[in-house]
Amino acid sequence: MADMLATERTLSRDIVPAVERAVPGVEVLAVELLSPSRFCVYVDHPEGVDHALCARVTEVLSDYRGSYTIDVSSPGLDRPVRRPEHFRAAVGHDVQLRTAADIAGKNRFAAPLLPPLTRAPGSPSARRSSTSRTRRSCGAT
Numbered sequence: 001m002a003d004m005l006a007t008e009r010t011l012s013r014d015i016v017p018a019v020e021r022a023v024p025g026v027e028v029l030a031v032e033l034l035s036p037s038r039f040c041v042y043v044d045h046p047e048g049v050d051h052a053l054c055a056r057v058t059e060v061l062s063d064y065r066g067s068y069t070i071d072v073s074s075p076g077l078d079r080p081v082r083r084p085e086h087f088r089a090a091v092g093h094d095v096q097l098r099t100a101a102d103i104a105g106k107n108r109f110a111a112p113l114l115p116p117l118t119r120a121p122g123s124p125s126a127r128r129s130s131t132s133r134t135r136r137s138c139g140a141t
Contacts (some may be wrong), residue, residue, distance in 0.1 A: 081097075
């Protein structure tokens with residue numbers, strides 16, 4: 001599992017900027033390693049994601065075809081939550097999270113995402129920020 005996580009991070013670090021530079025307006029939401037030889041790139045675009053856009057993204061990733069089967073997909077209703085801006089947009093909505101290490105014997109959790117703890121100026125106590133956005137559901141697996 002640790003090797004796949006490291007590989008997924010490496011793929012993400014390389015793929016996200018390459019795709020976002022090559023295909024104007026595309027946001028890469030996540031790169032998920034599905035097996036040692038297959039990954040999926042979740043993309044979004046202000047005008048929507050269609051087959052032609054997925055084909056363009058796949059073409060940008062052609063150098064990976066020798067080692068991987070490549071899937072390109074829209075996020076659907078369960079948008080991946082990976083970057084800080086994704087977490088900010090998901091505050092107050094149900095999310096599904098997977099942790100690298102077990103917590104109390106589990107590594108998958110589902111719950112509403114709470115705002116981050118912040119500190120009021122001059123106060124040692126933490127309080128919840130009041131960030132709120134409207135989106136029906138967000139998730140990561």
